[in-house]
Amino acid sequence: MEGGFFSGQLLIAMPGISDPRFERALILICAHDHDHAMGLALNSPVEGLTVPDLLEKLGVEATIQLPPDLVLMGGPVELDRGFVLHTADYQGEHSLEVGAGVALTATREALEAMASHNAAPRKSLLALGYAGWGAGQLEEEIKQNVWLTCEPDDGLIFDHDYERKWTRALAKLGVDPERLSTMAGRA
Numbered sequence: 001m002e003g004g005f006f007s008g009q010l011l012i013a014m015p016g017i018s019d020p021r022f023e024r025a026l027i028l029i030c031a032h033d034h035d036h037a038m039g040l041a042l043n044s045p046v047e048g049l050t051v052p053d054l055l056e057k058l059g060v061e062a063t064i065q066l067p068p069d070l071v072l073m074g075g076p077v078e079l080d081r082g083f084v085l086h087t088a089d090y091q092g093e094h095s096l097e098v099g100a101g102v103a104l105t106a107t108r109e110a111l112e113a114m115a116s117h118n119a120a121p122r123k124s125l126l127a128l129g130y131a132g133w134g135a136g137q138l139e140e141e142i143k144q145n146v147w148l149t150c151e152p153d154d155g156l157i158f159d160h161d162y163e164r165k166w167t168r169a170l171a172k173l174g175v176d177p178e179r180l181s182t183m184a185g186r187a
Contacts, residue, residue: 005032006138008099010156011039012148012169015180021076024166027131028085028152029138030104031096037133040085040104042125042157043165045070051126054082055115060108062115069160074127083127084110085157090121100152123158148173 006029013025027039052066074083088103090113095105113119114126133141141147150173156165170177 007032009149010152010169014145017146026165026169028157030098035135037138039131040074040083040127041131043162044073045162046073055111060111060115064117072125072127074129075131077130077132079129084124086121086124125158
């Protein structure tokens with residue numbers, strides 16, 4: 001955490017989160033400053049919508065055989081907007097360095113790079129929508145034990161084991177989800 005902000009960190013939803021859209025969510029914070037925070041959920045696939053299908057619908061021609069990776073639901077805000085989260089070996093003109101060798105690009109150029117053998121990032125995912133917080137909102141939610149935070153790794157960000165990502169993130173902190181309470185408290 002740099003300067004009191006959580007850019008590049010993972011948020012792990014605590015049991016009992018009041019918003020069912022974030023139940024068992026694992027979110028990578030892509031941008032965070034005094035005015036806002038923005039992140040992408042990493043474990044909420046859109047059933048039946050693959051990256052190749054979406055790229056075809058958008059008229060992006062693939063020059064490589066794309067794996068049938070599922071598109072993710074990045075969060076409930078601006079569901080018609082797409083984001084490519086990728087390894088930093090690819091840098092587009094408008095890429096935002098997230099941290100830990102990961103960048104975010106929200107342009108057609110990034111979609112074309114995903115579909116090309118010449119420019120494709122080593123690893124990438126495509127998400128629709130994002131999770132957003134206003135000034136001070138994320139910090140307050142963390143104080144209220146709505147979220148735990150941890151360092152990301154490639155597996156938690158890019159692998160396709162969506163069902164177990166939340167549990168694996170907790171395990172990274174040494175936390176057994178069976179021992180978590182839905183009640184918040186202070187010691």
